[in-house]
Amino acid sequence: MIAEAGGIPGATVAWKASAGRRIVFIGHPNVGKTTLYNRLTGMRAHTANYPGTTVEVRTARTRCGGLELEWVDLPGLYGIEGGNPDEQVALAYLREAAADPGVQVVMVVDARYLRRSLALAAHIREMVPEMVLVLNRVDLARREDVGIAPEALARELEVEVFTLSARTGEGLERLKRYLMKPCGSRPESQRLKDGWSLNACGGGCGQCPYAARHTWASELCQKTLSRRVPGEGMRRSDRWDVWLTHPLWGLLVFAGVMTMLFQALFRLAAWPMEGIEWLFARLAGGLAAVMPEGLWAAFLTDGVIAGMGGVLVFLPQIAILFLLLSLLEDTGYLARATLMMDRWMKRVGLPGKAFIPMVSAHACAIPAIMSTRTIADRRDRLVTIMVLPLLSCSARIPVYVMVTAMIFPDRPGMAGLVFTGAYALGIVAAFMVALLLGKSVLPGKPEALLLELPDYQWPTLSTALLAMYDRSWLFLKRAGTIILGISVVLWALASFPELEKDDLPPAVLQELEVVDEAELEPMLMREQLSQSYLGRLGHAAQPLFEPLGFDWKITVGVLASFAAREVVASTLAILHGMGEDGVEDSGGLARRMRETLPAPVGLSLLVFFVLALQCLPTVVLVARETKSWAWALCQLMVMTAMAYTAAWLVYRLALVLVEL
C-alpha cells in the first residue's frame, strides 16, 4: 500500500521488540516538535535512514530505572495521505508501531493553532494504542491572549494533555515524568469515542473525512479555546509578509539574504578549511618522518590521509551552509523564499520547492539531492535531481581559482568576472536542462504551489546546531567513505608500476643529471606519475580530449577527477613537477601551468569542469534516490556530452579571439 503510494519498497520499521518502550514524536511541520525532541534527548540522538529509503529519522536511546526508552522523531506531516517521501515514512512507521503495545505516541501541536492539528490528532489517535497531546508554545499563546482549557480538552479527547514551551522549558518536567513511567502504571487507553471514526461525517460531504474532522475540531475548539480572532503572531507576520513577499521589495530582500548567505558561507568556511588542509599536511608529514620510507608509508600518507583530508576539507562549508539554512528556516523566511522563487522556477519547469536544494547544491550536490525528498511529485523530484549537479559545488572552486588565476594573473577584476561567469554558467545550464527535460523525457508541469507560511519567529540556535551536526555527519558517512575509497584507488593507479631508473628515457636521464637537488624530487614524481597506470591511461585517452586542447597531463587530471573533482588540482600539481605542495598554492601552480598552457585551453578546462558530472558519489546517490541506474548513467552521459561540446566551442572561439 505504502509502496504503491509513494515508491518506498520494502519500507519496514527497524525496531526489534524488547522490554523497552518507544516514544514517538509526531506532528505538523512548524509546530516546534523537533525543538521539544531535542530538549528531551539532546546530543544523544542520532540520525539514521529509514530502512529502504533515504528519509532520515532521528532516534535516541536512554535508560531510566531499568526501563529502556527509544525516542523517535518522525518527519512532520500534514495528513494521513502520505504526500512526499517524508510523510510516507512517518505514516509507514506509525502504522507498524500501532501493532506494538510498547509504543507511546506524542502528538505535538502549536497551542495557538489547535484546530487544524486536532484533525490529524484524531486520525493518529485512531491508529495507535497510546497517544498524549502536547500543546507547545504555550508561552506565545499566553502572550497572544489565547485561553486554553487543557482539562476540558483531555476530557473530550480522552488523552493526557500537556501544556509546555519547548523553547523556554516551561512545563517540560511534567511530560518527562509521565513519559518515563512504566507502561503498566498508567491507565489503559480508553475505547475510542464514536465521533473519532473516519466514516462519520457531518460536513455535508459524505465521503470526505476532512470536512467532518474540521467541523468536529471547530466545535471542540469552541469549547476549549477562548480566542477566535487572529492572534498577534499572525498579524505581525502578515505585516512582514507585505514587504517580504512583495514583487519588488521582496525580491530585493531575497537577493540581499542570498548574497549574505553565500558571503558568510565562503568567508566563514575559509579559515577552518585552511586549518584542515594544514592539519592533514602536518599529519602526513609527521607520519612520513617516523615511518620507514616505502610502500606502506606512501599508502598511508598519500592514499589514506590525503583521502581523509579531501573529504574533511568540504565539511566546513557543508556545516556552515546547513547551520545558516536551518536558522533561516526557523525564522520562517525560507518558506517565503520558496514562494518568491516558485514563479521563476516554474517557467523552466522546476517546482518552487527545488529552490532550497538548489541553494544547498552550491556547497555539495549530495546533501542537496537528499533534501529533494520534500518534493512530493516524482516528476518534479526527478527534474530537480537531474539539474542539481550542474550547480557549482565547492569541489569545483579550487579548479575555478586555479584556472582564473592562470588566465588573468595580473587582472584580479577579470579573474573575478570569469569566476562569477563559471557560477552563472552552472545556473543557466541547470535551468536550460530543466526546460529541455520538461519538453522531452519528463513532460508535464510542476505541481501547483501549496505551501504553509509559518509565523516569523526568532530562530533557536540549539536546533540549528543539531541540524548542522546531523547534516555534517551524514555527509561524512555517505560521501566520506566513497571519496576515501576513490582516493586510495587513485593513489594505487598513480603509484604503480613503481618507477625504475632504467626505464626512464635517455633524454629524461640526461635532464636528471643536470638539475639541482631541489628540482630532483618533483621531477621524479612527475616521471612516476607519467609512467604509472594513470599516466598511461592519460596518454592513451589524450587523443579523445585533443579537440578541447587538453594535453596528456590535463587528460590525466580530468580522468582522475571523474572519480572526485577535487583531485584535479593535486594531480596537475604533480604533473607539472611541483610536488603535491602545489595544491596549497594554486597561484604557484597557475604560474607554472601558464608557461606551458595557453589561455584558450584554460577556458576550455574551466567550462568542462563547470558542466561535467565528475563525482562518482553523486552518480551512486542519484541511482539510489531515483531507484534507477538508468537515470544516473543517463545524467552522467548527458552532462559529459554537454561539457565536451561546450568546452570544444569555447576552445575554438578563444583560439579565434586570440588570433585577432
Add this chain to the structure above:
Amino acid sequence: MTLGDSRAIGEVGMMALSCLPLGVKARLAAMPLQDALYRRMAAMGLPVGSEVRVVSRGHSLILVNDELRIALDRELAARVLVEVQEVA
C-alpha cells in the same frame, strides 16, 4: 459519485477564489480538484467549508484564517469556488 463530483456542485453567487477581493472573508464552497490535491489541501487545513481571506495576490495567493497562512498557486485558486461571507 466520486469525491470530485461531490465537490463540483456549483451554486449561484459563488466566485473563484482567485477573484476574491483582498480582505474579504469567504467560505470554500466547492473544490473540484483531483483527489490527491484536494486531500492535501484539506490536510493542510483547507477542507470544503473552511473560511479564508486573501491577504496577498501576486503570482500566488496568500490565504489566511485564524489558524493558518498558506500560499496557493493562482491557477489552483481559479479552480476553487468560494462563497462570500462578509466584507472586512
